[in-house]
Amino acid sequence: MKKTMLAVLLGCALNLAHAWDQQPNHYKVRIDADAQRAHVEADVWIEGKELAMFNAFAIPGLKDGQATFIDKLDARTMDGKPLPIKDKGEGEYELDGDRRVKLSYDVRLEHDKYDWPGGQEEVLYHTDEGVMAIGYYLFLVPGEKMLGQTRVEFDLPQGWVARTPWKQAGAPNVFTADTRRELVNNALFLGTAQQEQFTSGGMQISMVLGKRNWPQRAMMRELIERQLASYVKLFGRPPLADRYLIIANPGATGDGGAFAGSFSQFLKGDINAMTRPFWGRVMAHELLHFWNGHSLVPAQPSEEWFKEGVTDYLTVTTMARNGMFNQAHVTRFLENLGRGQSVARQGQGLTSTVQDAVKDKHNAWLLVYGGGSIAGLAMDVELRRATQNKVGLPDVMKALYAEFAQPGKTYTHADIVRVAKQVGGVDLGPMLQKIVATTEPFDLKPVMQEMGFEYEHFLFMLEHDITLRPDATAAQKQRFKDIFGFSYK
Incomplete structure (x- = not known):
């Protein structure tokens, strides 16, 4: 009887030792001056044993896909003891979790040297004003589930600003994401591109445009506002999210990709009323996904x-x-x-x-x-x-x-x-x-x-x-x- 009770008490003690500490996760992302490398420092609660770069997939020449660009990955306990990491390929890693872990790694920002099935607008690319990146390819996150809020801080080259769909956390370039999906399944722009903010369709809209297209922002805003009003009428109410980030830069494909609270689009050719059925259709399609795709x-x-x-x-x-x-x-x-x-x-x-x-x-x-x-x-x-x-x-x-x-x-x-x-x-x-x-x-x-x-x-x-x-x-x-x-x- 005493042995049984002792075993129960030991089990409870072990469970308590591995219980979530109720603290938020933290990531600090530093972009080098030449914007060719990101250095990430993090402390995050790892539930289970899986660490992952979600949505990494192999392409010819890159058997680990986007995870190929991760360098110097290091994991430690909160008191600094090294944790062995097993690389399982294509952005999947195994380590001794059920604890808060310190992570350190670099990401080589070389993704736009390769052709991706969904296009660079769904991965990462550079402009002369900064870097567009999808969160999937910056953040290594718990693979099983991610507990608590996540605080993200950016350390950027002089004059750069972080444009994200996340909530501002007081200080410049500091944000909070409520879920793993909100953290990784979104587009970000880090750089000097200008932003226009307005309320439409029951959402706070942030529109980030490259300097070539900034003069046409009124035409784009008109399309966005008219389409969002139609979508609210079509579906009966606004989408589930209340913030939305639109990132648009010149690009030969004219394609776009939608994410949880954002979309990334390439704008092909001149932006005017005559070409609106083309660039506008892509933009309107991606906006509609906020209802049919991400809410439905x-x-x-x-x-x-x-x-x-x-x-x-x-x-x-x-x-x-x-x-x-x-x-x-x-x-x-x-x-x-x-x-x-x-x-x-x-x-x-x-x-x-x-x-x-x-x-x-x-x-x-x-x-x-x-x-x-x-x-x-x-x-x-x-x-x-x-x-x-x-x-x-x-x-x-x-x-x-x-x-x-x-x-x-x-x-x-x-x-x-x-x-x-x-x-x-x-x-x-x-x-x-x-x-x-x-x-x-x-x-x-x-x-x-x-x-x-x-x-x-x-x-x-x-x-x-x-x-x-x-x-x-x-x-x-x-x-x-x-x-x-x-x-x-």
């Missing part, structure tokens, strides 16, 4: 078509309703849906379903984005047809958002079908099965006809054309107007 979250990667493709469809429809897409732009978008299918299937020879295309998203983007946009259009049209134009996809999005936009809650494919039936009284399951779960190109002709269009395509010439049918009914014409906000002429 799929349970499985197979629903990436809904996260990306339906987001793109709703981006186009809202931009059209806001006068930023004219009839020619909408026509091109509709024709490109079919053209994209043909290129993906016959040109690229892609054989996966739209759902499975997420496994090779960056090569199969015509299926993920294009196939998802086709699904969005087909859902919208069918709902409006079945309800005499009374219910459309926006009603489904609002209902999904009301049910699933909660921290930790996710939706499934079955939920999309269920909610659509509840809202519009129509079973979209069989139609979605044809679009996203088979490898056959979806026949767009009936969908186009329900908007009053004749749809012709010539496979070998990749010509896909829509023209207004002379016998288009008033209901079909109204359907198009309800979706895009103007009458087709």
Whole structure:
């Protein structure tokens, strides 16, 4: 009996010895004067035995991906005793955790010398005004879970300022992040680029622009404010986060990447009203992810078509309703849906379903984005047809958002079908099965006809054309107007 009690007491003592100390985590990031290296000092509670650079992945020539750039990694107990670290590859490390650990390491800021599947705007790049970096590639964090708030301090070259989506912690260049996701799943800009701050869509927006695009900030702000107002109306309320950082710099790709409370975008060419359907579409798409993607979250990667493709469809429809897409732009978008299918299937020879295309998203983007946009259009049209134009996809999005936009809650494919039936009284399951779960190109002709269009395509010439049918009914014409906000002429 005495031995049993002793064992219990020893067990309790051991558990108490490894209990979280209730203290915040700390990271100090020093950027060298030439901006080619970051030195990080940290003390962080490691729950379990895993330390990680999340979202590191191998590319040709870099078997450990972004973790290749970590140098001089050292871990110690809080009283200075060395802790052995086992490098498991691709940013995964093992050490004796369940304690607070002192970390020290360097990050070589060489990421923009390599091509990444998602683009440098989703990893790290330099400009003549500083460095854009995603938190994933600066912060080594506990792999199992991260307890408590995290305080981050930047020591920067003279004249530089840290632009982050985190809460300011009193002193300049000092911030707090509430969760691991908020810490690592965000874009940052460290440098001299200027920032404009304003309130829109229920959020505090910070817009950081390179000096080439700073003179066009009023045009960008107008687009942001108009689109955010449309998204609040579309989903019924603001997104879960209340701060959002936008970082935009010149870049040849014109692409962007969205994160938990931020997005990073390259701006291709001149920024003006004529090019707004291009740069503005990317910006508006990334903004919409703050609702569909980060507040409304799929349970499985197979629903990436809904996260990306339906987001793109709703981006186009809202931009059209806001006068930023004219009839020619909408026509091109509709024709490109079919053209994209043909290129993906016959040109690229892609054989996966739209759902499975997420496994090779960056090569199969015509299926993920294009196939998802086709699904969005087909859902919208069918709902409006079945309800005499009374219910459309926006009603489904609002209902999904009301049910699933909660921290930790996710939706499934079955939920999309269920909610659509509840809202519009129509079973979209069989139609979605044809679009996203088979490898056959979806026949767009009936969908186009329900908007009053004749749809012709010539496979070998990749010509896909829509023209207004002379016998288009008033209901079909109204359907198009309800979706895009103007009458087709």
